Amino acid sequence: MTATTSTPAPESATAAGVSQRRILRTEIPGPRSRELHERKLAAVSAGVSTGLPAYVVAGQGGILVDADGNQLIDFGSGIAVTTVGNGNRRIIDAVSKQIAEFTHTCFMVNPYEEYVAVCEKLNELTPGDHPKRSALFNSGAEAVENAVKVARHYTGKDGIVAFDHAYHGRTNLTLAMTAKNMPYKHRFGPFASELYRVPMAYPYRWPGGPQHCADEAFSYIIDQIHAQIGEENTAAVIIEPIQGEGGFIVPPRGFLPALAQWCRDHDILFIADEVQSGFCRSGDWFACDDEGVVPDLMTTAKGIAGGMPLAAVTGRADIMDTIHPGGLGGTYGGNPVACAAALASIETMEQEDLRGRARQIEATLKDRLGRLADTYHQVGEIRGRGAMVAMELVTDRETKEPAAALTAAINKACHARGLVTLTCGTLGNVFRFLPPLSIDDTLLGEGLDILEEAFAASV
Ligand SMILES: *Cc1c(COP(=O)(O)O)cnc(C)c1O
Numbered sequence: 470m471t472a473t474t475s476t477p478a479p480e481s482a483t484a485a486g487v488s489q490r491r492i493l494r495t496e497i498p499g500p501r502s503r504e505l506h507e508r509k510l511a512a513v514s515a516g517v518s519t520g521l522p523a524y525v526v527a528g529q530g531g532i533l534v535d536a537d538g539n540q541l542i543d544f545g546s547g548i549a550v551t552t553v554g555n556g557n558r559r560i561i562d563a564v565s566k567q568i569a570e571f572t573h574t575c576f577m578v579n580p581y582e583e584y585v586a587v588c589e590k591l592n593e594l595t596p597g598d599h600p601k602r603s604a605l606f607n608s609g610a611e612a613v614e615n616a617v618k619v620a621r622h623y624t625g626k627d628g629i630v631a632f633d634h635a636y637h638g639r640t641n642l643t644l645a646m647t648a649k650n651m652p653y654k655h656r657f658g659p660f661a662s663e664l665y666r667v668p669m670a671y672p673y674r675w676p677g678g679p680q681h682c683a684d685e686a687f688s689y690i691i692d693q694i695h696a697q698i699g700e701e702n703t704a705a706v707i708i709e710p711i712q713g714e715g716g717f718i719v720p721p722r723g724f725l726p727a728l729a730q731w732c733r734d735h736d737i738l739f740i741a742d743e744v745q746s747g748f749c750r751s752g753d754w755f756a757c758d759d760e761g762v763v764p765d766l767m768t769t770a771k772g773i774a775g776g777m778p779l780a781a782v783t784g785r786a787d788i789m790d791t792i793h794p795g796g797l798g799g800t801y802g803g804n805p806v807a808c809a810a811a812l813a814s815i816e817t818m819e820q821e822d823l824r825g826r827a828r829q830i831e832a833t834l835k836d837r838l839g840r841l842a843d844t845y846h847q848v849g850e851i852r853g854r855g856a857m858v859a860m861e862l863v864t865d866r867e868t869k870e871p872a873a874a875l876t877a878a879i880n881k882a883c884h885a886r887g888l889v890t891l892t893c894g895t896l897g898n899v900f901r902f903l904p905p906l907s908i909d910d911t912l913l914g915e916g917l918d919i920l921e922e923a924f925a926a927s928v
Pocket of ligand 1: 638746
C-alpha cells in the first residue's frame with residue numbers, strides 16, 4: 470500500500486542523515502554482515518543469539534542501516550526501547566552535552582540534578598496524585614528485583630504472586646517470576662523461593678470463553694492466593710498490565726481494577742511492571758492509565774531513555790521511604806548520561822504527542838492486520854493497544870492450535886525482505902509490532918505490505 474496521506478515523521482526524528490526509505494542492496498544478511506557474524510560466533514557466547522544477523526551501523530526514525538548498506542524498516546524498536554526513534558535530535562544533543570560535562574560520579578557518592586529531575590518526572594507522570602518517590606537502576610530486571618525487595622521490606626511478608634505468561638527478566642529472582650522455560654529458565658535453576666504463579670486472564674485462551682474471562686479469572690486467582698499462600702503471607706502481586714514477551718496479552722476490562730482493589734483490601738502491594746508497556750507505547754503514558762489503575766509500585770525501563778540503559782521503581786512515598794538509607798542503589802543506577810537521555814526522551818513524548826501518535830499507529834496496524842485476518846484463517850486474534858499490537862497465529866480457528874512454525878516462517882520471510890519483526894508468546898505463535906513512534910506513515914504502510922507478502926509466501 471502506498472499511503473496517500475502520510476504524516477511526516479516528528480521533526481526531532483529527522484535531524485540527521487538517514488533517508489526514511491527501505492533499500493535492499495544485497496541479500497539479507499549481506500556479505501559484510503555474514504563476515505561479522507563469523508566473528509560473532511567465534512567471540513560471543515552461543516547463549517547470546519541474534520534474531521536477524523544484519524549488523525547495524527546506523528539508525529534513524531523507522532530505519533536501521535546495516536553493514537552492507539541495506540536500509541531495514543524497524544518494527545521492533547530494539548524491543549520497545551527506541552520509542553522516540555534512533556537518531557533523535559533531542560537525545561543526541563542531551564547525551565552529547567552530558568558526556569562533555571561528566572559521565573559518572575555514582576549518585577550515592579556525589580549526586581547530580583539529572584537523577585532528581587528524572588525522579589520528579591516519573592513521580593508526576595505515573596498514575597495517582599499521591600506523594601511518590603522513585604529510585605533509578607540499569608535494567609528492567611534490576612527494577613523488578615528492587616520492587617520485590619521494597620515490597621517485602623515494607624510489608625514484612627515474603628510471598629510474591631506472578632502470572633502465567635509473565636516476563637520479568639533474566640536474573641535469578643526475576644527468572645523465578647518469568648513463566649517461560651525455553652529459552653529463559655532451562656537448566657538455570659534453582660530459582661529464588663516464595664514466588665507463586667497464578668493463571669493469567671487471557672481472554673483468547675480462557676477455558677470458559679473470552680466473555681467469562683474477567684469474572685472467572687479474578688475469582689479463580691484470588692481463591693488460589695487465599696488457599697495456597699494466604700493473604701497474610703503475600704507481600705505483592707506483580708503483573709504486566711499488557712503482557713510483553715508472553716504474547717501481548719491484554720486482560721479483559723475490569724480485571725486489573727478488581728485485582729488492584731483486592732490487593733488494597735488485603736494489605737498486599739500491587740506492582741505494575743510497565744517495563745515494556747510504559748512511556749507512550751500503549752497510547753497512554755502507562756498501560757495502567759487506560760482503566761485508571763493506580764499501582765502501589767511501578768517498574769519502568771525500555772522506552773524511558775531513547776536507548777540508554779535506565780530503569781526505575783516509582784511508588785507511594787510511604788512505601789519507598791521505609792527503606793533505610795543505603796538500602797537501595799548501585800554503581801551505575803541513574804547514570805547521568807542515561808538520565809539526560811530520559812529527560813530528552815520524555816520531553817519529546819510531551820512535545821510531539823507521542824501518545825497520540827501511538828494511537829494513530831494502532832489504527833493503521835489494526836486496519837491492515839484486520840484485512841489479513843479476513844484473508845487468512847490462521848490469524849486467530851489481533852490485540853493490543855497503541856503501538857503495541859500483536860497477531861496470534863493458529864493452525865485452525867476452532868481448535869486454536871498454536872501455529873509456531875508458520876509464525877517463524879513469516880518472521881524469516883519479513884527479515885529477508887528488509888523488515889525487522891519480532892515474535893513472542895509462550896507458545897511462540899505471536900507476531901508483535903513495536904515500531905518506533907517516530908516512524909512515518911509511508912514506512913509503516915510499506916512494512917505492512919511486506920508482512921502481507923511474507924504471509925502469502927509462507928502459508
Ligand atoms: C524486558 C522486560 C523486563 C526486563 O528488562 P531488562 O532491561 O531486559 O532487564 C522486565 N519486565 C518486562 C515487562 C519486560 O518487558
